[in-house]
Amino acid sequence: MITIKRFPSTIVEPRSARPRRQLFFWLQRLGLWLAISIFSLSALGALYQSIAVRRDQRAHPPRGEMIDVGGYRLHLYCTGTNMNGSPTVILETGLGSTFSTWGQVQPEVAKQTRVCAYDRAGMGWSDPGPQPRDAQHIAQELHTLLQNAKIPGPYVLVGWSYGGLYVRDFAGRYESEVGGLVLLDSSHPDQWISAPEGKAQFETNARIYSVAPVLARLGMIRLIGFAQPSSGLPSPYDEELKASFAATKDWDAQSAEFLASLETSAQVRLYPSFKNTPLFVLTATEHGTPAKQEQLWQGWQTDLASLSTNSVHQIVDGADHASFWRDLETAKISIAAILKVVEAARTGAVLK
Numbered sequence: 001m002i003t004i005k006r007f008p009s010t011i012v013e014p015r016s017a018r019p020r021r022q023l024f025f026w027l028q029r030l031g032l033w034l035a036i037s038i039f040s041l042s043a044l045g046a047l048y049q050s051i052a053v054r055r056d057q058r059a060h061p062p063r064g065e066m067i068d069v070g071g072y073r074l075h076l077y078c079t080g081t082n083m084n085g086s087p088t089v090i091l092e093t094g095l096g097s098t099f100s101t102w103g104q105v106q107p108e109v110a111k112q113t114r115v116c117a118y119d120r121a122g123m124g125w126s127d128p129g130p131q132p133r134d135a136q137h138i139a140q141e142l143h144t145l146l147q148n149a150k151i152p153g154p155y156v157l158v159g160w161s162y163g164g165l166y167v168r169d170f171a172g173r174y175e176s177e178v179g180g181l182v183l184l185d186s187s188h189p190d191q192w193i194s195a196p197e198g199k200a201q202f203e204t205n206a207r208i209y210s211v212a213p214v215l216a217r218l219g220m221i222r223l224i225g226f227a228q229p230s231s232g233l234p235s236p237y238d239e240e241l242k243a244s245f246a247a248t249k250d251w252d253a254q255s256a257e258f259l260a261s262l263e264t265s266a267q268v269r270l271y272p273s274f275k276n277t278p279l280f281v282l283t284a285t286e287h288g289t290p291a292k293q294e295q296l297w298q299g300w301q302t303d304l305a306s307l308s309t310n311s312v313h314q315i316v317d318g319a320d321h322a323s324f325w326r327d328l329e330t331a332k333i334s335i336a337a338i339l340k341v342v343e344a345a346r347t348g349a350v351l352k
Contacts, residue, residue, distance in 0.1 A: 060236065060239065060240050060243050062075050062077075062124075062125035063077055064076050064077030064078065064099070064118075064125075065077075065078075065149065066125070067145055067148050067149050068148060069129075069141055069144045069145050069148060070144065072121065072126075072127040072128065072129055072130075073126065073127045074118055074119065074120070074121060074126045074127070074129075074141065074145045075099065075118060075119040075124055075125035075126045076116060076117075076118045076145060076149055077099050077106075077116065077117050077118065078114060078115065078116040078149075078151070079106060079107070079110040079114070079115060079116075080109065080110030080111065080112070080113055080114045080115050081113070081114055082113055082114045083112065083113060084346065085346055086112065086113035086114075086342055086343075086345075086346045087113065087153070087154040087155055087156050087179040087180070087342060087345045087346060088113065088114045088115065088116060088151055088152075088153070088154075088155055088156070089109055089113060089114070089115040089116070089155070089156045089158060089338060089342060090115075090116055090117075090118075090142070090146070090155045090156070090157050090158065090167075091105070091106060091115065091116065091117040091118075091158050091163075092142075092157065092158060092159040092160070092163035092164075092166050092167045092170075093117070093120075093160055093161075093163050093325075094160045094161030094162045094163050094187075095161060095162040095254060095257055095258060096123075096244075096245075096250070096254040097123070097160075097241070097244070098119050098123050098124030098125075098240065098241065098244045098250075099117035099118055099119050099124060100124070100233070100236075100237040100238075100240040100241050100244070101117075101160070101233075101237075101241065101325050102117045102325060103233045103234060103237030103238075103325075104233060104234070104237075104325060104326075104328060104331040105325055105331055105334055105335055105338070108332075108335045109335055109338055109339065109342075112339055112342065113342050114151075116146075116151060118142070118145060120133075120138060120141070120166075120253065120257075121133070121138075121141060121253060122249050122250065122252055122253025122254075122256070123244065123250050123253050123254070124240075124244055124250070128249055128252065128253065129141060129253075131256060132256070132260045132263060133253060133256035133257040133260050134257075134260040134263040134264045134267060135165055135166050135168075135169035135263075135264040135267045135268055136169060136173075136263075136264075136267045138166050138169070138257075139166060139169040139170040139173055139174075140173070142166070142170055143170065143173070143174055153174075153176075153177030153178065153179070154177060154178060154179030154180075154345060155177060155178055155179060156178075156179055156180040156181070156182065156338065156341050156342050156345055157170060157171060157178060157180070157181050157182070158181075158182040158184065158334075158338055159181070159182070159183055159184065159186055160184040160185065160186070160324060160325060161184070161185060161186065161187055161321065162187050162257065163184075163186070164183045164184070164185075164186025164187050164304075165186070165187050165189065165264055165265070165268050166264075167181060167183075168181070168183075168186075168268050168271060168307075169264075169267055169268050169271070171271065171274055171277070172268075172270060172271025172274075173271075175274075178274075178277065179277070179278070179341075179345030179346075180277060180278035180279065180280075180341035180342070180344060180345040181274065181277060181278070181279045181280070181308075181341070182279075182280045182281075182282070182334075182337050182338050182341050183279070183280070183281045183282070183304055184282050184324040184325070184334055185282060185283055185284045185301075185319075185321050185324060186281070186301075186304055188297075188300035188301075188303065188304065189264075189265035189266075189268045189269050190265070190300065191296075191297075191300060192261060192262065192265065193262075193265070194296070195293075195296055197290075197292070197293055197296075198293075198296075202261065202262075205258060206258070206259060209254070209255040209258045209259055210255070210259070212251050212254075212255055213248070213251045213252050213255050215251075216246070216247070216248045216250075216251035216252075217248055221245070221246060221251060222246035231326055232326045232327065233325075233326065272307070273307060273308070274307050274308045275308065275309065276308060276309045276310040277308050277310065278308070278310050278311075278341045278344035278345055278351050279305070279307060279308035279310065279311040279312075279341075279351070280311070280312050280314070280337040280338075280340060280341050280351065281301060281304050281305045281311065281312070281313045281314070282314050282316060282324060282333065282334060282337055283298065283301040283313065283314070283315045283316065284316060284319040284320050284321055284323060284324070285298075285315060285316065285317050285318065285319060286318060286319065286320040287320065287321055288320070298315075301313065301315075310344070310350055310351055311351065312337075312340075312351045312352070314333070314337070316330060316333055319333075340352075
């Protein structure tokens with residue numbers, strides 16, 4: 001009997017398949033290492049950001065009062081005294097800024113009357129506030145803040161950039177408590193909807209603000225901040241603004257305010273006139289935008305001046321958007337405009 005041994009068949013892999021399999025293996029390993037690296041860097045960034053925020057808080061304690069406005073607190077800093085029946089000036093800063101913005105303006109205004117700057121909810125030293133962060137809620141919070149701090153009207157409201165939208169909403173809601181307004185290169189409720197360029201810019205900004213809070217948590221915005229130029233403000237205001245720029249909760253608040261822009265604009269449009277309330281509008285000429293957009297901005301500024309029959313519109317040649325608080329010489333123009341409105345509110349005189 002003949003026994004036939006059967007050997008298992010051997011499948012010979014084509015030579016061309018071996019490099020592909022090896023390449024796939026190394027790509028898998030590379031992907032794994034990339035994932036581990038990204039996770040590790042993200043964790044380190046978040047830890048770095050947390051430590052840096054606590055360090056900034058220790059280095060820059062609040063200089064004003066922390067006032068409860070209904071379960072959370074807002075930071076309020078008031079200086080000066082009301083003289084000869086002068087109204088209190090309320091300073092409202094722009095998107096992403098804090099009370100420190102007014103470091104060159106507030107001390108000078110305080111020589112003539114009481115003046116208060118504050119941090120909106122989530123900004124600077126203020127606690128985060130409830131959503132949405134639109135003009136209606138911001139104006140109501142400011143009113144509650146002033147009432148709880150026992151600061152009665154009349155008020156002269158000063159708004160720079162987005163702050164102009166918020167003081168307009170406040171003036172419309174609490175008309176009897178407002179003695180005058182000053183708008184410093186103020187935003188306009190139509191700027192995101194009246195032209196294709198504005199709509200496109202809004203969409204771009206909205207995408208950025210949607211991811212910015214995440215980047216802040218990972219410490220990336222703080223790293224970007226190291227390359228930012230100085231604000232030009234004296235110490236400690238400059239250092240305080242830098243700390244705010246890098247803070248996690250500040251980016252949460254700033255993002256929420258911008259993403260509520262369309263609601264804010266609709267709310268502000270409900271108040272198309274302030275009758276004969278003293279109104280001073282200051283406008284910059286250097287925004288770094290194309291000629292068509294600059295022309296639109298100038299038109300919106302003219303429209304702002306038409307909100308009152310008792311208004312002055314001053315165009316400041318060579319000034320940029322932040323000049324009205326940042327540059328000493330232009331800040332003097334802001335101070336002069338504020339004091340003119342203070343005097344008009346006190347005496348009932350016509351602005352000149």
